[in-house]
Amino acid sequence: MPAGSPCGRVDAMITVERLTRKYGAFTAVDDVSFVAQPGRVTGFLGPNGAGKTTTMRVMVGLTPATSGRATIGGHLYRDIPNPGRHVGVLLDASAQHAGRTGREILTLGAQTMGLPASRVDEMLDLVSLSPTEAKRRLRNYSLGMKQRLGIAHALLGDPSVLILDEPANGLDPAGIRWMRGLLKGYADRGGTVLLSSHLLNEVELIADEMILIGHGRIVAQGNKEQLLADVDHKVTNVTALDNAALAQALQAKGLAVTQAGTGLRVEAAPVDVGRTAAENAIVLTDLRSADGGLEDLFLELTSDTQRDDVPQGAPA
């Protein structure tokens, strides 16, 4: 798979084109376009209410689009016959009859898709739900167990595309690691995985490609290196015994300086700030990069959609 621009490739399995979904005056998904490729895990990342779930629901035809469209392997989802055999979907692990047992839920799926009953046991085994657990009713499942069951349901029909909404939600650390391995292996065998999350770390570890969404709009996409390269402002937090003198010296070099807490925020790399201080014999008490990597980028890009203000001077 060649690296490069994530857009415009011919081998896109999931293609979302200018998708918009409005609810009255509220635009949940605003002109969203992206692709997910076979053999890769594509992470769909954004804060709560950014439009991830709505986008995924439109993909599988549960929510009609206001405009634009989403295709899977060149087809609209509703045109795919027996779609469970091609596209594995997990949108909400709790959206099942609470009175059904785990095994019964998988059996219904297998029967609809026309699969042998043995497939149910294979899937229960794959997601490590024991026979006793499989006999329990869904209302007695923990969230983690529901997620495992949901992943088993998505994989039942041996699909070549997986669309998973927050699949790691509720899984314990061992479960998250297990899912990571499972999805990596699935993508390595040529499958297409699109998974959403509001947790950056989760997606960073598993996704080859990331799509950042905020306020219904795509704010950035690419792999980790591309994302960081795109928005790589060198910013440094520095505190000196004599902040005023340091600020003057930095400004003399044409660097932008702003007051930040007890120190200064400089738009330059730490090495340049340190050099300026040394040249001017200014004693530094603190010098560090304000560039916090993906997390900062994520928060910066989605800042106007965050529910909570990021505290000023938060450790980078």
Add this chain to the structure above:
Amino acid sequence: MAATATLDLSGTAQVPFTRLVRVELRKSYDTRAGFWLLVSILGVVGLVLAIFTIIIAVQSEPVLLGDFVVLAAYMTSFLLPILAIMLVTTEWSQRSGLVTFSLEPRRSRVVVAKMVVGVILTLVTLVAAFVMGVLCTAVCEIVNPALTGWEIAATDLAGFTVTQTLAMLGGFALATLLLNTPAAIVLFVVYRYVLPGLFAAGNALIGWFDELSPWLDFQAAQGDIYEWELSGTEEWAHLVVSGLLWLGLPLGIGLWRILRAELK
């Protein structure tokens, strides 16, 4: 799983309709709620028939097999619509529709499959009720051979089957319209028990209303089916028009709503 950008759908057939029906049938009894609803329907019918049998036997009253069937129909006409309502609304109340309609995006096929399941369960219930009626008649036969008759007209059985199926479909139609269990049951009760009283009052009090009401009163129109004495174009016309009003209209709007609805 080749790394191609298209899904090869040539080897995949649409989910056969019979399979959808089989899955929907299974869903009607694979939960405790569904299973006990079915058991209760048969239980209630059996209980009432048993009480009726005891009364008849003790009081030495004359009785026919047809009487038991009429009694059973009286109860199933209320219980079957509730069963039909549950078939539809649980997909929304339990949110299992998310999965159901992901696996079969052609939603109308699922709705029709559910309707077929409603008819299957209606027929099973009616056969069970008929068997219970036969058993009760047999008991009366043993106790009071002279007073017990096995007469039942084939037309009675046909009328019984058709009216019960229409009653079930009435509940089904209201369920698709409202997609909410309690609301659908309340509306059904109003339709079933309050409306006939209103029609009667209207006929008695408003001069011109008794001309209009046969066209609106689906239940009165069905009375003739039960007697299997539907004769004349006028009666058929009443049945069709009132049926369109109480079955066709809610089902049409309901189906339109289900096809467009966003499943949350």
